[in-house]
Amino acid sequence: MLACGYLKKRLLRIQAGYLLSEGPGNSRDVPITFSQRVQVDDDLYLDALQGKLVLTRTKEGILAQGKLYVAHSRQCDRCLDAFIHRFELDVAELYTVGLDVNRSVFYIDSDGEIDLAPLLREEVLIEESYRAVCKEGCRGLSANSGNNLNETGESAELPEAEEGPAIDPRLVVLKQLLS
Numbered sequence: 001m002l003a004c005g006y007l008k009k010r011l012l013r014i015q016a017g018y019l020l021s022e023g024p025g026n027s028r029d030v031p032i033t034f035s036q037r038v039q040v041d042d043d044l045y046l047d048a049l050q051g052k053l054v055l056t057r058t059k060e061g062i063l064a065q066g067k068l069y070v071a072h073s074r075q076c077d078r079c080l081d082a083f084i085h086r087f088e089l090d091v092a093e094l095y096t097v098g099l100d101v102n103r104s105v106f107y108i109d110s111d112g113e114i115d116l117a118p119l120l121r122e123e124v125l126i127e128e129s130y131r132a133v134c135k136e137g138c139r140g141l142s143a144n145s146g147n148n149l150n151e152t153g154e155s156a157e158l159p160e161a162e163e164g165p166a167i168d169p170r171l172v173v174l175k176q177l178l179s
């Protein structure tokens with residue numbers, strides 16, 4: 001792969017330690033704005049990520065809630081071309097104080113930061129497991145030639161020979177006589 005510019009996943013860590021010293025119920029709005037490619041994991045990059053999270057101090061830690069808008073390059077399930085898939089993620093996850101697997105797999109680290117990367121990775125992989133097409137009415141690949149029908153304009157119909165021509169009614173009578 002060519003080296004190209006992207007934001008390091010370090011930037012997906014949000015400082016939230018100040019909320020821990022406040023009492024339960026306190027909250028802050030945190031705008032999330034990445035208008036360029038950002039790394040989420042070694043093999044996962046998002047083309048854009050925007051939205052807002054509300055961080056709320058709870059008894060157990062910090063609850064992150066909000067809606068994020070994601071743009072992610074993927075392959076069309078019909079024509080196999082790459083396209084930018086845009087979707088919304090509803091986030092509602094608890095980050096516990098120190099790892100507490102009984103409550104959540106996410107936690108506030110010793111620097112008081114919450115890391116959005118593992119959360120995004122999980123959510124994006126779930127979203128990507130569903131079928132998606134590059135555009136409404138994508139015509140997919142030709143069953144005959146394998147060409148992308150969006151580009152060639154060739155017919156998606158199978159050749160007539162596959163089904164066989166209709167039998168002439170006179171031949172049906174002949175067939176009955178013969179049997």
Ligand SMILES: [Zn+2]
Nearest residue numbers: 076079134138
């Ligand atoms: Zn397509």
